[in-house]
Amino acid sequence: MHNAKAYSAASANDPLAPDTIQRRDTTDRDVRIEILFCGICHSDLHTARDEWSSIMPTTYPCVPGHEIVGRVVEVGSAVTTFKEGDLAGVGCLVDSDHACDACDHGVEQFCPDATFTYNWPDKHLGGVTYGGYSESIVVDESFVLRLPANLDPAGAAPLLCAGITTYSPIRRWGDIKGKKVGVVGLGGLGHMGVKFARAFGARVVVCTTSPSKKEDALRLGAHEVILSTDAEEMQEHAGTFDFILDTISADHDINAYINMLGLDGNITLVGAPEKPLPVSAFALLFGRKSVSGSLIGGIAETQEMLDFCGEHDITSDVEVIPIQKINEAYERMLKSDVKYRFSIDMASLKAG
Numbered sequence: 001m002h003n004a005k006a007y008s009a010a011s012a013n014d015p016l017a018p019d020t021i022q023r024r025d026t027t028d029r030d031v032r033i034e035i036l037f038c039g040i041c042h043s044d045l046h047t048a049r050d051e052w053s054s055i056m057p058t059t060y061p062c063v064p065g066h067e068i069v070g071r072v073v074e075v076g077s078a079v080t081t082f083k084e085g086d087l088a089g090v091g092c093l094v095d096s097d098h099a100c101d102a103c104d105h106g107v108e109q110f111c112p113d114a115t116f117t118y119n120w121p122d123k124h125l126g127g128v129t130y131g132g133y134s135e136s137i138v139v140d141e142s143f144v145l146r147l148p149a150n151l152d153p154a155g156a157a158p159l160l161c162a163g164i165t166t167y168s169p170i171r172r173w174g175d176i177k178g179k180k181v182g183v184v185g186l187g188g189l190g191h192m193g194v195k196f197a198r199a200f201g202a203r204v205v206v207c208t209t210s211p212s213k214k215e216d217a218l219r220l221g222a223h224e225v226i227l228s229t230d231a232e233e234m235q236e237h238a239g240t241f242d243f244i245l246d247t248i249s250a251d252h253d254i255n256a257y258i259n260m261l262g263l264d265g266n267i268t269l270v271g272a273p274e275k276p277l278p279v280s281a282f283a284l285l286f287g288r289k290s291v292s293g294s295l296i297g298g299i300a301e302t303q304e305m306l307d308f309c310g311e312h313d314i315t316s317d318v319e320v321i322p323i324q325k326i327n328e329a330y331e332r333m334l335k336s337d338v339k340y341r342f343s344i345d346m347a348s349l350k351a352g
């Protein structure tokens with residue numbers, strides 16, 4: 001085993017602080033990665049503070065981080081797809097059983113025996129897995145992604161969660177070229193949804209509660225912006241959308257968006273509001289509309305997304321911070337005071 005510097009939460013009430021964790025020695029199939037950047041996802045904060053205790057309680061110490069970009073520094077003897085010096089990415093998953101229906105269909109995120117990148121039983125060392133707020137990580141080769149060399153590594157890190165979370169449902173919907181696509185919410189997820197929908201040739205409309213985000217939405221690729229607080233403006237778009245990506249994780253009126261869908265329109269949720277959302281059956285019946293959910297993506301699809309980003313030069317808009325500012329970043333994230341994702345420069349971990 002190796003010691004690795006990290007930042008961890010010691011309890012739900014403690015701020016994140018410097019710590020030392022253990023990483024396993026590389027097995028034949030493992031890749032050891034020196035982490036360069038790690039994005040900050042809302043899930044990191046929820047987990048560090050044990051806010052999802054009813055579904056997946058947090059085991060402490062907790063080292064969050066599942067938007068990892070780094071450089072390969074060691075590979076096991078059976079590893080064929082990576083060599084020392086390669087740029088690599090790791091997202092929300094680090095292992096699965098490689099044997100079930102979900103794995104066979106390339107949706108390892110739904111494998112009953114999937115191992116998530118942090119706060120999940122660690123099959124190698126016992127205890128729980130530790131994420132990317134750390135100087136290094138050791139991962140099975142089949143869960144390591146290739147990172148296109150032209151992408152800025154700081155901006156590429158959030159692709160591993162925010163990117164695939166929005167790319168996957170857009171791809172799954174089908175060919176959105178020329179279709180009217182709504183993106184509800186313009187945060188870490190929403191801004192990626194806008195970039196992808198635009199790159200796939202859709203007519204992109206952002207729905208936001210903040211008038212101040214209008215210019216940014218247009219700059220990011222939206223053709224139009226609707227203020228969701230303006231009922232009249234919302235009504236003008238009734239029945240006109242083919243697909244809506246709903247990225248809001250707070251309570252909101254989903255029926256207002258269902259109302260904007262046209263025949264066979266679909267709204268897909270990628271945010272997770274704490275309370276159930278009341279859905280009007282009538283709003284769905286008239287127009288044969290549907291509501292779906294989506295959770296990250298499988299490994300092959302994540303690679304496809306990264307390759308697509310390489311071809312189209314897509315990264316997340318990031319504010320790069322040193323790890324020492326992590327607690328401040330959490331507070332700012334709660335106030336949506338970030339455009340649009342924090343990316344931690346892991347070189348700062350060496351400093352202290």
Ligand SMILES: [Zn+2]
Nearest residue numbers: 041043161162
């Ligand atoms: Zn995430």
Ligand SMILES: [Zn+2]
Nearest residue numbers: 097100103111
């Ligand atoms: Zn499986």
